[in-house]
Amino acid sequence: QSALTQPASVSGSPGQSITISCTGASTYNLVSWYQQHPGEAPQLMIYEGNERPSGISNRFSASQSGNTASLTISGLQAEDEADYYCCSNGGGLNWVFGGGTKLTVL
């Protein structure tokens, strides 16, 4: 199964935009993104590459091109500070998560 690579950490100031990359996804499989605050369960933020579930702020957006997916958070807020994971089917009907990116809001 293919591995998904994310940067270990990113940071930004309130109001700024940041982008988290996820490389290694198959061009045929769409990526989903999850947010996890310390001590909590992950929460779905993006599915099917760029769709947001009900209740998720439109400050969260995503794109996918080739084997790289990206999550962008605009208008950064303190509450966005969390770990973010990308996920994709790794082929052979198994699911692979990226290593996770810790977002720090300065």
Next chain:
Amino acid sequence: EVQLLQSGGVLVQPGESLRLSCAASGFTFTAFAMSWIRQAPGKGLEWVAAVDGEQTYYADSVRGRFTISRDKSKNTLNLQVSRLRSDDTAIYYCAKMDGKLIENWWFDFWGRGTLVTVSS
């Protein structure tokens, strides 16, 4: 409202077996695939197993030791784990899956997790 209620944390010795449970409500339990995902202390997420109808899928790291199943009469997802090792120590999350094509399924609702500690 979708709810996934998981059993409490447990301490087991290496080599022992254990069954984890996840009680589902708020959706048609048999209409959706379900998964277990684990997270070792301070580490990232690792998909473990999934069940879709009668089909089951496993990560290479657990195939042969873990068995996923569901009790349709109780709307409960189970994970039977055997020959536990110290590196199985993790929070185990159950998650509901959704999507049109299985290759693009996602995990839309998660339980709060069960901490499994394997130690002598």
